[in-house]
Amino acid sequence: MIKSFIAVLRRDLLVAARRRSDWLNPLVFYVIVVTLFPLGIGPDGDLLRQIAPGVLWVAALLATLLAIEGLFRSDYDDGSLEQLVLSGQPLTVLVLAKVLAHWLITGLPLLLLSPLMAIILQLNLTSIPALLASLLLGTLTLSLIGAIGAALTVSLRRGGVLLALLILPLFIPVLIFGSSAVIAAEGGFAVEGQLSLLGALCLLAVAFAPLAIAASLRIIWE
């Protein structure tokens, strides 16, 4: 079981390493959205600082949404997904490995780049740890929740809008707690409350999302 988890993880990372556009696109999207705000709003440091938590979080959320659509796409197209379902290994473990690989490919680079983006938006340096912690828990949760929608819509050719409609409502709690953690850090308040809630959401998603993803993948071939 652990061997198959590692095998899926390794394979997906290897494929991503050889096919750069998959993970570069969401990252470039994130950078473009964030850097356009100072250009559009003007060099008003206070205003930028005020909207920075929201902008960073919304951009991260949209980048995750953009990336998650392709999670099962290539596996569905080349038939690998069928063989994963038929392999006899627990599908929940396999999909958890796929989501983790996907997060390492798209979520982690976004996380590593966000201090730079925070500085562009004039966020206080003291808030950056809170931003990183909230994005770490948040993007993991978003990837897990988004994967349910990706699994449900993988058999539709143009499932993008449907996917957004399906999972955006589920993204909203993560967005609210995530950005409010950064806002609290900006104001000099404690952020443990928000981070604990994000952590709870993340654990909940780790526990239940794989079940939902696996169930979705079993019914898409009808």
Next chain:
Amino acid sequence: MNNLLLQVSDLALFRGERCLFSGLSFSLESGQVLQLHGENGSGKTSLIRALCTLLPIEQGEIAWRGNLLPAARDQYLSEMCYVGHSEAIKADLSPRENLAFTATLLNASDATVNSAVERVGLTGQNDLPCRHLSAGQRRRVALARLLISEATLWLLDEPLTALDGHGRKLVEQLIGEHANAGGAVIFTTHQPLTVNAIEILSLNLDALQSANDGSGGASP
């Protein structure tokens, strides 16, 4: 050696509202090879996909070694190997990497990968990304899955697609050896296929579709 493996009774398959066929019953023992016949659209692929549990069954029963599916699904999946229209290989990975992944997933040893690659005649292309392989070579990679899986039942959907003369001989040999070793094979193809010393049973879905009298079958 003649133990009953697969039993299908009164199976009907639907595609949307349309009934592809109904009343299909047959059984397969170890050492038997069954070819599905039928025109395009007669439901060969759907039947194979239903047999490998990808399509839900609304009517009828499938039993594996006497145990009904889907209750016996786990046992069935571990003894069944499906090679479909799509090769299920990653274009960015080499045949070796693809098959090593398959081997891990199917709890097979790494040594089987080398012998499988050798057997399907891809030794020279072992480390080339699969996107640089021809369609026939990719099909060979897909067929190597059968050798790695050590499954009892093979479900092959158009295994000869894109294969050359040597490739067809290879498939014939593989099927023959598998049947002689006590395995069973169900396959579809529109090309002539003969296996030495083994009688290929046939099941015609067209007849079933037009008659629809519930008595069709290929039970020997």
